[in-house]
Amino acid sequence: MARNRLYAYSFISPALFVVLAIVVYPVFFLLQLSVSEVSFVQARMATTLSGFNHFSDLISDGAFLNSAYRTGIFTVSSVFLSLITGLGVALAVNKVRKGVTLVRLAVLLPWLLPPVVSGLIWRWMFHDQFGLVNWILMNVGLLQNRQPWMADVATAMPSVIWVDVWIHIPFVAIILLAGLQTIPDELYEAVRVDGGSSLHSFWHVTLPLLRPYLLVVLLIRAIFALRVFDIVVMLAGSKFGSVAGAPAGTTQVFGLLIWQRAIEHLKFAESAAIAVVVLVLTFVVSFFSIKMLPSKT
Template sequence: MEQTSALTRKRVRAAWWFLTPMIITLAMVAGWPLLRTFWFSMTNATLDGSGVAEFIGFDNYFIYEDGEFYGILFDPTWWQAVWNTLYFAIVSVSLETVFGIVVALVLNTKFKGQGLVRAAVLVPWAIPTIVSAKMWGWMLHDQFGIINDFLMTLGLIAAPLAWTADSDLSLNVVIAVDVWKTTPFMALLVLAALQMLPSDCYEAAKIDGIHPVKVFFKVTLPLIMPAVMVAVVFRALDALRVFDLIYVLTPSNEATMSMSVYARQNLVDFQDVGYGSAASTLLFLIVALCTIAYLYVGRKSMNEGN
């Protein structure tokens, strides 16, 4: 017993020795800029560097003056950006998860040309986001875009639509483009999980004559759920930090503005480093809280299922 305990402690020490360089590098690459951003959010620093940045506490977040509250926490544009980001993340990740599972199930079956289809499915994910956003921007153009021309030819619309400029359409169009691009990523992770499943349970279900749909919900889905959770967490992190797709595809207005676009607008366009850093800090806190909440709920549901 003592030898086992000593061996365990030795392995733990060895693990920490291997992890220490990575932890130090992560602290330098991510931790230090994060602390600097939090510090700038407590100052009145500007991008042009005029004057000396002064410590103003939480004034960028909230301040009470002349009988009214000011600051980012009382800015309607900020809360609109939060709503846009959460809506984008929830809808896009949900659709990508469903479509990714469907695509993975199709790719997991054996058929002629399977390798070619798998390679073709990954093409949207391989295209850089800036390139795909610009490509879809041309296709969705209200004057010479192919989407409007195709829909008008079919008689589905009577006049060209401003897909990326209309406030009623733009956010949903961004979600559609994101789903097109990122579904292959979800499908790839789910496909890897499907190929690791044991075949004996499926053979037994086939012998018993159980319907494939029931087999999927009772056997396949619970077994691949850990991989699906990992994929959803990664995609949720990306979706909550979305910037390039919205910035390139749509104009900078409140209808599609995300939290990252809001922070960039204040940092670069308005040259207010303190206010923009406050927005970036809140974005980090929201992403962290959403991730922790999802992991907690997911782990609790999996433990209850087991």
């Protein structure tokens, strides 16, 4: 028995080693860096343990607090809106009987594009002078003047949220569609026989049975949203790698701040402390989401 176990471990040891090297070590290094002071000796980074001062400094760090607020707005709005719209799309696609493959492919398209490409496409579409969004809205009479979507403090964050929702609708829709297809038609039939409306069906059959799928989507979307970087850089940053979260810091999410502190300011320890905060937040979201999932029994 012990020999069999040894065999088993020897088979998984290469994979285990890879996981340790590319997951465990970086996380450990991040944690160590976040409680260290960084100095440069002969142009090389050197660290000495210094305690939790970088974490306590965050409490009075205006940029961190602004980022926390912006990340909160972004995460809640983006996750909520993508869940609602994704559910709507899933319900609509579930009704399609002809050309199912084509419709699903079309729905998936935004998710197939790399986020950087999507960000670049929308950057141009939001351009105040040459962008498609202004052109359409002005031609249908919804806008009188060209709107600088990414330069206006009132529209920059909503624009970023919209693009993130647009990218993730397919992901939400496909998972929820899979859930919808597991619901037996007999249950809807039973509601109809009892004289229930479509709303009754949705409220008493669809939503309860979709709950585990909704929670999985909520969990994954929340993790994606907390870590967002690429889309915001493409829309509100710049091609020179600067990530000031323009205009006036309104799009400065955690991902941008982490990059800015490390790469632009060479403040690697402070940057690591913020990354650890994001890591903890992600764990908390994951923990509660998993707790809410129904158990097998």
